[in-house]
Amino acid sequence: MSTSSRQNGSTRAGDAERIQVAQLLTDAASQGRLSMDEYEQRLAKAYAATTQGELSRLSADLPDFATTANCGGIRKPAPSTLLLAILSGFERRGRWNVPKRLTSFALFGGGVIDLRYADFTSPEVDIHSISIFGGQTILLPPEVNVAIRGHGVMGSFDHVGEQGTPGAPCITIRGFSLWGSVGIKRKKRKNS
Template sequence: MGGALPEEVRDGVVWRLQEAYAAGALTYEEMDRRLGRALEAGTPAELEAVVAGLPVEAPASTGVIVAAGGGRITRRGAWRVPRFLKVGSAFGRVRLDLSRAVFDGPEVEIALELGTGGARIVVPPDAVVELDGVTTGWKDLRYRPRQPSRPGGPVVRVTGAVGFGRLRVRHAWFRRRQR
């Protein structure tokens, strides 16, 4: 990372780029290119150039409840992840792919309330995962921690309970693109 800019300033630019991508204002390739420039920026002026031409920031959401009685819950692609996401299902499976999602802040808490269905959560490669607040009833928790590839990744905190299903959390793998 370049320069001695405060981390929260750089993080704000990163989140703004991701929000612009989720809103359709940037292609994935353009967002990736601008993210690289943001991480290398050494001055506030360089950071301002990275977000030049983007729409004005929208206020972040504070919570969303996703619930189902007996069906599947699936989220993938470029979807917005609020700072707090409550996911409840009595009998269904849960699949959350956060690898291309846009987070409303640097941390997200996913509160699970699952009965007999399991959950599979895919996090970005640079995410930090915290699972201390989740309990599993019948089956064990499956997660292999990995070192973040870039500093400044989101913190994904999973809390709540999984009854008779298994919780699997894994990091997404991205191939390096030639530039």
């Protein structure tokens, strides 16, 4: 690799670098430094970026960029998580680390998995959702790509449009519902 390509920012960007910039943009939006519209526009561009120079330009006007995005090293995905609702409920909302593998189970209970403000720690996420006489809702931000492989038996398992922004995390949702539901919805972030 030539020194000039590194200096002018034409070095190819990887998934880990795109995820780091996405997290920096999320931090800036939560601190009120970016409006929701500007945040969503920059986030889409970050996931579509092919070079480190493109990523640098998206966050150059934000504080702590040099220490956050250029810290180096590969970030490990968050550990696999199990969410249970047996005669009860669960909720994952706000800012949290989305693992590479997430399993949710509702038996005579319910839950909400809100990915709109979450930090993705892996470019690919597998969610296994099972509802038996219960209900779950999965809220997706507009930019993610999704593949749904679930089925309802005497119940429902929603299907939504799969296309998001090229380069954004890809979420695969598998599972089934028996006399229950797994509701999957794309929903914009609220303006603060």
